[in-house]
Amino acid sequence: xxxxxxxxxxxxxxxxxxxxxxxxxxxxxxxxxxxxxxxxxxxxxxxxxxxxxxxxxxxxxxxxxxxxxxxxxxxxxxxxxxxxxxxxxxxxxxxxxxxxxxxxxxxxxxxxxxxxxxxxxxxxxxxxxxxxxxxxxxxxxxxxxxxxxxxxxxxxxxxxxxxxxxxxxxxxxxxxxxxxxxxxxxxxxxxxxxxxxxxxxxxxxxxxxxxxxxxxxxxxxxxxxxxxxxxxxxxxxxxxxxxxxxxxxxxxxxx
Amino acid sequence: xxxxxxxxxxxxxxxxxxxxxxxxxxxxxxxxxxxxxxxxxxxxxxxxxxxxxxxxxxxxxxxxxxxxxxxxxxxxxxxxxxxxxxxxxxxxxxxxxxxxxxxxxxxxxxxxxxxxxxxxxxxxxxxxxxxxxxxxxxxxxxxxxxxxxxxxxxxxxxxxxxxxxxxxxxxxxxxxxxxxxxxxxxxxxxxxxxxxxxxxxxxxxxxxxxxxxxxxxxxxxxxxxxxxxxxxxxxxxxxxxxxxxxxxxxxxxxxxxxxxxxxxxxxxxxxxxxx
Numbered sequence: 001x002x003x004x005x006x007x008x009x010x011x012x013x014x015x016x017x018x019x020x021x022x023x024x025x026x027x028x029x030x031x032x033x034x035x036x037x038x039x040x041x042x043x044x045x046x047x048x049x050x051x052x053x054x055x056x057x058x059x060x061x062x063x064x065x066x067x068x069x070x071x072x073x074x075x076x077x078x079x080x081x082x083x084x085x086x087x088x089x090x091x092x093x094x095x096x097x098x099x100x101x102x103x104x105x106x107x108x109x110x111x112x113x114x115x116x117x118x119x120x121x122x123x124x125x126x127x128x129x130x131x132x133x134x135x136x137x138x139x140x141x142x143x144x145x146x147x148x149x150x151x152x153x154x155x156x157x158x159x160x161x162x163x164x165x166x167x168x169x170x171x172x173x174x175x176x177x178x179x180x181x182x183x184x185x186x187x188x189x190x191x192x193x194x195x196x197x198x199x200x201x202x203x204x205x206x207x208x209x210x211x212x213x214x215x216x217x218x219x220x221x222x223x224x225x226x227x228x229x230x231x232x233x234x235x236x237x238x239x240x241x242x243x244x245x246x247x248x249x250x251x252x253x254x255x
Numbered sequence: 256x257x258x259x260x261x262x263x264x265x266x267x268x269x270x271x272x273x274x275x276x277x278x279x280x281x282x283x284x285x286x287x288x289x290x291x292x293x294x295x296x297x298x299x300x301x302x303x304x305x306x307x308x309x310x311x312x313x314x315x316x317x318x319x320x321x322x323x324x325x326x327x328x329x330x331x332x333x334x335x336x337x338x339x340x341x342x343x344x345x346x347x348x349x350x351x352x353x354x355x356x357x358x359x360x361x362x363x364x365x366x367x368x369x370x371x372x373x374x375x376x377x378x379x380x381x382x383x384x385x386x387x388x389x390x391x392x393x394x395x396x397x398x399x400x401x402x403x404x405x406x407x408x409x410x411x412x413x414x415x416x417x418x419x420x421x422x423x424x425x426x427x428x429x430x431x432x433x434x435x436x437x438x439x440x441x442x443x444x445x446x447x448x449x450x451x452x453x454x455x456x457x458x459x460x461x462x463x464x465x466x467x468x469x470x471x472x473x474x475x476x477x478x479x480x481x482x483x484x485x486x487x488x489x490x491x492x493x494x495x496x497x498x499x500x501x502x503x504x505x506x507x508x509x510x511x512x513x514x515x516x517x518x519x520x521x522x523x524x525x526x527x528x529x530x
Contacts, residue, residue: 058439063344089445099440101455112444115454161440168444 155186331422425467
């Protein structure tokens with residue numbers, strides 16, 4: 001009997017992806033364990049974003065996108081008949097650049113609840129406050145909830161995006177290079193938050209910063225040229241890699 | 256899904272564009288020949304005087320111009336939403352319609368006016384019968400005089416043909432101006448396509464859609480003004496040769512075009528911010 005920590009929530013089996021004629025990912029197979037941080041590292045254009053965007057079917061919007069293989073979420077195959085709206089409520093995502101809607105800070109966080117049909121003011125207030133507190137943003141925005149988020153700093157905007165994603169109560173939260181445009185202090189805040197979030201959801205983290213992956217993740221995968229070169233415990237990947245290319249990458253000689 | 260190299264795609268575009276061009280060409284040339292034959296055999300040629308008197312009663316009717324272009328704009332916007340949001344970019348119907356729209360928007364409005372006089376007016380009676388044979392039109396209240404009914408349908412067709420392509424094009428451009436990250440940010444929170452459209456896309460694109468609608472309407476009014484102007488200058492003895500409706504239509508056309516430019520100028524940067 002497996003403990004909760006060791007159950008896999010996402011299984012990827014022999015995944016191949018093409019954009020038009022160009023193959024982006026080839027024969028990927030791995031398992032994502034519950035309540036852990038799984039990081040994907042690799043140089044630019046190695047397919048990290050494509051891979052994580054597959055998991056919540058965001059690639060469906062890309063013309064000429066084609067894939068083979070299986071993605072199982074909690075044992076169910078994500079095929080053409082999957083209800084993507086329901087799926088994306090369970091698998092949330094935070095992008096590289098903070099994208100906020102043109103409404104107040106409050107409405108941004110309440111967005112997920114509103115589209116699910118929650119309308120009672122008291123309930124919404126609780127959701128907004130709870131999630132802003134989780135991200136440590138409550139103190140800074142408590143008095144400006146009704147104003148637009150444009151006045152916030154980049155890092156605060158990104159935290160707001162995370163709060164918005166958490167407000168949907170996802171089981172899996174995907175981070176696609178969330179610190180790509182942030183300064184070191186803001187990056188530390190996000191990394192700390194990611195570690196804290198393992199208590200409530202499973203996290204998938206794509207980054208091209210090696211040290212960052214080493215700091216935040218439990219399990220890491222090294223992608224290179226569309227192939228998953230190595231996948232395993234972070235400690236092992238960074239201290240005792242099996243593949244020559246992984247070793248070159250983590251020591252900074254490749255990519 | 257089919258994958259295409261840029262070259263094959265270009266080839267396909269050229270083919271579709273040619274098909275669209277041929278369809279339009281055949282339609283125009285065919286109707287022109289029909290019309291000429293009708294005149295030669297003494298069928299039912301509308302004489303110049305009848306045409307022009309019809310024209311005057313037609314464009315003096317501000318209500319008809321307004322309501323028809325309004326309807327055409329509404330349908331155009333709805334159609335553009337369907338094309339842009341529901342049909343994939345590779346769908347052949349969408350590509351053919353986009354080719355047709357590209358050609359039709361390039362035709363100057365005076366050409367539509369001539370088309371209206373030459374073709375739709377000559378066939379207005381047939382057209383009217385065809386429309387009235389359609390079961391739903393029983394509910395349409397009969398318009399009193401014979402000439403006005405026929406003219407009404409001819410006019411309606413002209414406006415639809417002139418206003419719709421431009422509306423479709425501007426609406427599609429407005430929808431495309433909404434950046435993908437905004438849509439994706441809403442989708443990953445579990446929003447459905449309809450929710451993304453009503454909560455994100457339409458609020459951002461609204462100004463541009465409105466401006467596009469105004470532009471199309473302004474075009475329709477400019478054409479009406481031109482035709483009324485030609486008519487009054489040539490066939491009336493009014494001093495000064497300017498009729499009230501000419502001034503009115505031209506004024507409305509100018510106002511609408513200035514209004515649409517202002518909309519884009521004032522609020523356009525707002526939607527560009529997100530792209």
